[in-house]
Amino acid sequence: xxxxxxxxxxxxxxxxxxxxxxxxxxxxxxxxxxxxxxxxxxxxxxxxxxxxxxxxxxxxxxxxxxxxxxxxxxxxxxxxxxxxxxxxxxxxxxxxxxxxxxxxxxxxxxxxxxxxxxxxxxxxxxxxxxxxxxxxxxxxxxxxxxxxxxxxxxxxxxxxxxxxxxxxxxxxxxxxxxxxxxxxxxxxxxxxxxxxxxxxxxxxxxxxxxxx
Numbered sequence: 001x002x003x004x005x006x007x008x009x010x011x012x013x014x015x016x017x018x019x020x021x022x023x024x025x026x027x028x029x030x031x032x033x034x035x036x037x038x039x040x041x042x043x044x045x046x047x048x049x050x051x052x053x054x055x056x057x058x059x060x061x062x063x064x065x066x067x068x069x070x071x072x073x074x075x076x077x078x079x080x081x082x083x084x085x086x087x088x089x090x091x092x093x094x095x096x097x098x099x100x101x102x103x104x105x106x107x108x109x110x111x112x113x114x115x116x117x118x119x120x121x122x123x124x125x126x127x128x129x130x131x132x133x134x135x136x137x138x139x140x141x142x143x144x145x146x147x148x149x150x151x152x153x154x155x156x157x158x159x160x161x162x163x164x165x166x167x168x169x170x171x172x173x174x175x176x177x178x179x180x181x182x183x184x185x186x187x188x189x190x191x192x193x194x195x196x197x198x199x200x201x202x203x204x205x206x207x208x209x210x211x212x
Contacts, residue, residue, distance in 0.1 A: 058082050068152030070178040071103035091117045096126065104184040109133040122149040138164035142174065153177045167199040
């Protein structure tokens with residue numbers, strides 16, 4: 001029996017609406033990693049973001065929040081998130097900014113021009129003017145930075161410059177990780193050609209006041 005054009009039109013209309021919604025649902029099911037906050041976080045979408053997901057799988061102005069296994073809380077925002085497929089295994093991030101609050105209350109502000117999120121491993125790879133700024137006055141700049149959102153481990157590579165109240169540290173690598181003995185303590189480890197310039201505040205003030 002021949003089918004009229006009306007049935008074909010209805011099928012096409014259903015597919016146009018249904019397929020984008022299915023793609024959006026697949027993305028949501030993957031990005032909502034452990035919504036209870038125990039391991040990982042979640043991306044919260046607005047209704048507008050869901051519409052854009054259905055059209056081009058792009059997420060504009062998302063918010064990514066969660067808690068690591070060690071109790072560190074993180075919150076990130078970005079201009080754009082572009083998954084690689086539906087369902088995605090990776091997602092590219094443009095202009096990321098956010099903060100990490102450690103279990104002991106110390107906070108790091110994080111900014112980067114871009115990055116990649118590994119969905120399954122929950123690892124965020126940042127590149128392009130990566131900066132970490134601490135409330136204690138320390139400023140870290142790295143070419144590349146990896147943040148394990150499940151384990152709460154931060155690793156910088158290639159070139160890391162650290163400036164703080166007591167001087168400067170230049171190193172090839174940086175690792176910030178929970179202490180195995182005490183849950184609330186974070187260990188900062190510098191490696192691969194470490195160079196330290198020690199300039200405590202008191203010494204600087206004394207040099208300024210000394211007559212020449």
